[in-house]
Amino acid sequence: MDMKVSKKLGLKERYTMMTRDLAWDTTFQPMDKVFPQVGYEGIKIHDWDQWEDPFRLTMDAYWKYQAEKERKLYAILDAFNQNNGHLSVTDARYMNVLKLFLGSTPPLELMAARGFSMVARQMVGAGPRVACMMQSVDEYRHFQTQIHSISNYNRFYNGMDEFAHQQSRMWYLADGKSFFDDAITAGPFEFMVAIGFAFEYVLTNILFVPFISGAAYNGDMAAMTVGFSAQSDEARHMTLGLECIKFMLEQDPDNLPIVQRWIDKWTWRGTRKLASVGMMMDYMLPKRIMSFKEAWEIYFEQNGSALFNDLARYGVKVPKCFAQTIEEKEHITHQSWIGFYMKPDACPFHTWIPAPDELDWLSEKYPNTFDKYYRPVLEHFDRQEKAGNRFNNKTQPMNCQVCVSTIKFNEPGDPMEMCFRETVYKGEKFHFCSDHCKEIFEDEPEKYVQTFISSHAALQGKCEPDGTDVNAHDYRPGARMHAYWRMDKRAAGDFNGSEDQKNFAQWRDQATKN
Amino acid sequence: MTSNAFIAFQKNEETRCIVEAIVDDNPDAVVVDQPAMVKVDVPGRLVIRRTTVEEKMGRDFDLQELQLHLITISGHLDESDDEFVLSWQS
Ligand SMILES: [Fe+2]
Numbered sequence: 001m002d003m004k005v006s007k008k009l010g011l012k013e014r015y016t017m018m019t020r021d022l023a024w025d026t027t028f029q030p031m032d033k034v035f036p037q038v039g040y041e042g043i044k045i046h047d048w049d050q051w052e053d054p055f056r057l058t059m060d061a062y063w064k065y066q067a068e069k070e071r072k073l074y075a076i077l078d079a080f081n082q083n084n085g086h087l088s089v090t091d092a093r094y095m096n097v098l099k100l101f102l103g104s105t106p107p108l109e110l111m112a113a114r115g116f117s118m119v120a121r122q123m124v125g126a127g128p129r130v131a132c133m134m135q136s137v138d139e140y141r142h143f144q145t146q147i148h149s150i151s152n153y154n155r156f157y158n159g160m161d162e163f164a165h166q167q168s169r170m171w172y173l174a175d176g177k178s179f180f181d182d183a184i185t186a187g188p189f190e191f192m193v194a195i196g197f198a199f200e201y202v203l204t205n206i207l208f209v210p211f212i213s214g215a216a217y218n219g220d221m222a223a224m225t226v227g228f229s230a231q232s233d234e235a236r237h238m239t240l241g242l243e244c245i246k247f248m249l250e251q252d253p254d255n256l257p258i259v260q261r262w263i264d265k266w267t268w269r270g271t272r273k274l275a276s277v278g279m280m281m282d283y284m285l286p287k288r289i290m291s292f293k294e295a296w297e298i299y300f301e302q303n304g305s306a307l308f309n310d311l312a313r314y315g316v317k318v319p320k321c322f323a324q325t326i327e328e329k330e331h332i333t334h335q336s337w338i339g340f341y342m343k344p345d346a347c348p349f350h351t352w353i354p355a356p357d358e359l360d361w362l363s364e365k366y367p368n369t370f371d372k373y374y375r376p377v378l379e380h381f382d383r384q385e386k387a388g389n390r391f392n393n394k395t396q397p398m399n400c401q402v403c404v405s406t407i408k409f410n411e412p413g414d415p416m417e418m419c420f421r422e423t424v425y426k427g428e429k430f431h432f433c434s435d436h437c438k439e440i441f442e443d444e445p446e447k448y449v450q451t452f453i454s455s456h457a458a459l460q461g462k463c464e465p466d467g468t469d470v471n472a473h474d475y476r477p478g479a480r481m482h483a484y485w486r487m488d489k490r491a492a493g494d495f496n497g498s499e500d501q502k503n504f505a506q507w508r509d510q511a512t513k514n
Numbered sequence: 515m516t517s518n519a520f521i522a523f524q525k526n527e528e529t530r531c532i533v534e535a536i537v538d539d540n541p542d543a544v545v546v547d548q549p550a551m552v553k554v555d556v557p558g559r560l561v562i563r564r565t566t567v568e569e570k571m572g573r574d575f576d577l578q579e580l581q582l583h584l585i586t587i588s589g590h591l592d593e594s595d596d597e598f599v600l601s602w603q604s
Pocket residue numbers: 109112138139142230
């Protein structure tokens with residue numbers, strides 16, 4: 001008797017069987033009691049089965065390909081470390097990129113993992129639940145592999161070991177922390193717009209694509225392999241974010257104004273977060289590949305316009321801040337680097353004045369702004385530094401109540417004027433970096449009055465190392481910030497003359513001579 | 515103006531074949547070379563066909579293997595056993 005062998009199922013059928021056919025509706029308790037969070041934000045969903053899964057990855061394929069990515073990643077990492085790879089980077093200034101990256105990125109990957117675990121539990125449809133669960137596992141992978149890849153550098157260079165302690169305390173890490181705190185304390189749909197759209201589509205495209213390509217160009221195979229390995233998951237993640245936006249818009253026309261407000265808000269929050277990534281590209285990579293401005297044009301202006309033109313059929317408008325971000329792309333990286341240079345006692349990474357050929361590169365890449373506004377400032381600082389009068393701003397910064405950036409960006413239309421906004425809520429005054437942040441605050445003041453801002457909290461005696469008596473008569477608030485931050489002073493201040501600089505030169509010498 | 519759909523890969527032996535296949539199947543494709551990566555832009559719609567990749571590689575190819583080399587994509591995705599399509603509606 002002949003056996004009838006049925007044909008292997010196609011990808012679409014396999015995926016449908018795994019998601020829709022394995023899911024069930026609860027009967028002991030009504031569905032809306034089991035999944036209450038999807039109703040809190042005002043988003044109306046009528047049919048979860050209309051969710052279209054863009055990547056149709058089944059579990060067997062997921063584990064198979066993820067395992068292969070890991071094997072490849074660790075093969076490269078091992079080879080790089082066995083070969084003293086850290087000595088093959090362009091120059092020791094590069095290590096400061098890693099210090100900034102380590103403090104700002106892996107902790108956010110961990111928050112992404114936690115957020116997607118929550119949303120995977122909260123979403124009703126099986127499609128989004130499976131996709132969110134896979135994304136959560138991916139984000140754990142990113143968190144761990146990033147720390148792993150940088151741990152080898154930590155054996156040789158200063159200022160990396162306290163990143164976990166510093167994450168929720170250090171002033172300049174607060175923009176990223178507050179981004180995720182804001183997203184994870186919102187509802188599941190807003191979280192998807194915040195992370196799936198703004199973070200994955202706007203931010204990771206710039207962080208992991210041109211920036212990591214730049215790391216490769218600078219000889220850092222460790223950051224390159226870990227960055228590209230993470231980004232191979234991000235393509236899936238941004239697709240999930242876009243699908244969620246389309247799904248909400250297709251389900252009910254009443255969802256449009258809510259989604260539009262989130263797109264406006266999170267595009268702006270993402271833009272603010274990018275100022276420091278752009279600064280790494282323009283100032284901190286010794287060998288430059290592409291300016292922040294060029295990356296912004298490709299990955300936000302063109303790629304973002306493609307998306308917004310596409311979403312126009314649902315009535316979505318280009319985010320309110322779009323024009324301002326285009327104006328700012330020629331300014332923010334210079335303002336950020338100058339801001340960090342001015343605070344040599346307050347960051348566990350080094351700063352420097354770019355060499356003359358690097359200043360020329362910036363003049364060429366930023367013809368409208370660099371020579372006019374920023375080169376003269378940097379050259380002035382350089383002369384002062386050489387004359388033994390290195391600029392050092394010892395005061396606490398003022399921070400925006402929403403994005404927690406230090407208030408340092410310019411007034412739209414006037415690069416010589418600092419932008420500053422304020423509002424009064426319940427008798428208390430709050431400060432903002434921009435009209436957009438002020439508007440975000442005014443939409444949800446009860447949320448943002450709670451923002452933790454270390455420079456403000458320090459003056460209230462809330463940022464002290466253990467054992468400080470804040471009631472002592474000679475107590476001075478903020479006087480022991482370095483101990484509170486656990487800052488390695490060897491890692492701070494000027495790169496020129498630093499221990500990292502000397503060690504690198506000596507080790508490289510040893511590696512090439514007998 | 516038609517928006518570009520795009521895809522970027524890490525540069526390696528496998529993606530050399532994949533990019534050749536994309537160029538064959540998408541006459542308007544523009545290949546952009548960057549350190550360690552390669553990006554392909556196509557106005558409107560970018561398709562990757564399994565059979566073309568298999569010809570270039572000289573072996574069977576599962577389109578989900580793209581996951582291993584992907585860096586980023588732009589456009590709405592539709593994935594089946596035979597085609598991986600990225601497109602913008604406008
Ligand atoms: Fe990630």
